[in-house]
Amino acid sequence: MPDIVVLPVGVVRSSLTDPREAPRQPDEGAPASRIELTPAAAVAAADLRPGDRVIVLTWLDRADRETLRVRPRDDPDRAEVGVFSTRSSHRPNPIGLHEVTITEVTAGVITVGALEALDGTPVLDIKPVLTDVARR
């Protein structure tokens, strides 16, 4: 299968800078963050509005892509399992999924609620959370 080149559409700006302090899930203390978009991505984002629930896809660039098995939550009392059974960031393609609420939109910058991604994390895509057929 051919390689696939992904082009970041933006970057996360966050107070989270140390991987050891990053919460594992957004309900565990993630901060509000900004997403700075490229000019083309700002066109794609032009109809996003405060209050929208979206899924932000990120590239977890500090993850280890060689890891295939992990102990969930690094807990030594838990058995090692294949990474596809976990949300570990360490996996062959470390794409993060972050369901967040947009709180502010300005030219090229989207502010969102709790986002568990380190400062500088590339953003790959933003999608609406599917709610009803009318919005698809």
Added chain:
Amino acid sequence: MPDIVVLPVGVVRSSLTDPREAPRQPDEGAPASRIELTPAAAVAAADLRPGDRVIVLTWLDRADRETLRVRPRDDPDRAEVGVFSTRSSHRPNPIGLHEVTITEVTAGVITVGALEALDGTPVLDIKPVLTDVARR
């Protein structure tokens, strides 16, 4: 920002071969499908079991990456909107998210329920649907 190279971990095998016949969402008639994994990915998938709810991430390789605005569902009566406000496959990084139930697991092959992806679509990742903290 640097380019990012994604390496497929598998491929979708499906009766869907014509993009014009592909359903837009899984509750609109998508068929059961198989995911054929690479040997390394089979290690990462070794703890997946029938009944597991997972999110399959795909690379929608027949999408147009230059599209920034679309009419939702190609409906001429709807206004054009930025693609980040839609689930259109046409977007800068056409990563598909498919929430499915695993029905069968054999060596290197995972069979899942309704999956709206064309035959040959590269698979990038498989993640458990987050349900409760204990499973993280």
